[in-house]
Amino acid sequence: MCEICDARPKIQSPVWQRRDLMRAFAGGAAAFVLPACETTTNPETGRGQFIIVSDEQMSQAALQAWAQVRQQTPAWNNRAAQDRLRRVGMRVAQGAGRASQAWEFELFDSPQKNAFVLPGNKVGFYRGLYEMSERDDWMATVLGHEVGHVTGRHAAERYSREAATQTVLQVAGSQINSQIAMAALGLGAQFGLSLPFSREQESEADILGLNYMHAAGFDVKQAIPFWGAMSAGGGSRPPEFISTHPDPTTRIERIRGHINSQGWGPA
Numbered sequence: 001m002c003e004i005c006d007a008r009p010k011i012q013s014p015v016w017q018r019r020d021l022m023r024a025f026a027g028g029a030a031a032f033v034l035p036a037c038e039t040t041t042n043p044e045t046g047r048g049q050f051i052i053v054s055d056e057q058m059s060q061a062a063l064q065a066w067a068q069v070r071q072q073t074p075a076w077n078n079r080a081a082q083d084r085l086r087r088v089g090m091r092v093a094q095g096a097g098r099a100s101q102a103w104e105f106e107l108f109d110s111p112q113k114n115a116f117v118l119p120g121n122k123v124g125f126y127r128g129l130y131e132m133s134e135r136d137d138w139m140a141t142v143l144g145h146e147v148g149h150v151t152g153r154h155a156a157e158r159y160s161r162e163a164a165t166q167t168v169l170q171v172a173g174s175q176i177n178s179q180i181a182m183a184a185l186g187l188g189a190q191f192g193l194s195l196p197f198s199r200e201q202e203s204e205a206d207i208l209g210l211n212y213m214h215a216a217g218f219d220v221k222q223a224i225p226f227w228g229a230m231s232a233g234g235g236s237r238p239p240e241f242i243s244t245h246p247d248p249t250t251r252i253e254r255i256r257g258h259i260n261s262q263g264w265g266p267a
């Protein structure tokens, strides 16, 4: 199982009203007209990315989504667990050089072995995953991965890729498309549009996460048994995720390769 980040926070009825979505973006919609071929180099990865939306716009979109998720998913009222999640989370954020930013780490009372992240540094972690993360190193493996999605600007990239293929945007021109933004945040199912992280992004988040774990002093080699345990306890995976998420064996081998190449092994 490798559903980390497959978590589409379920937004139940009443679904987002279009006017609410538009309101969410009012004020945040800046003009962006970039040549389709223009890419921005992400200093974190050195990889060129096609991104036509600002982090500020994505964070703005995520604010309302995050509020909605928190309203509809019960928090897990376990003070010790919440404190531990925040402590490990902030260590990882520090390892990523992002400790000066505001972060939210929230535990939700759900048996899912899953976690998710939204732009604006909002991380959701489910009880089911917490209960199997007996080691801080295991929890840090997940949190490093989630922080990696943030520093990798993956949601903005998803938005941009999708927006570039939507002719409607050519009409909208200077406005962020709220439907696509919700899809990029993982909240688009109710619009019939779902945008999972690509395999490349999942893989990149894994590697960035290992780097942050290592910088924070966690045992990166523990990522291997963690993903092994996730794979063993995963059960059936929804078919749509098979094609868009890394095969567990491939994932573990890639992680092992990175650890050894960095001299952190042998793993």
Ligand SMILES: [Zn+2]
Pocket: 004, 005, 006, 145, 149, 197, 202, 205
């Ligand atoms: Zn992910």
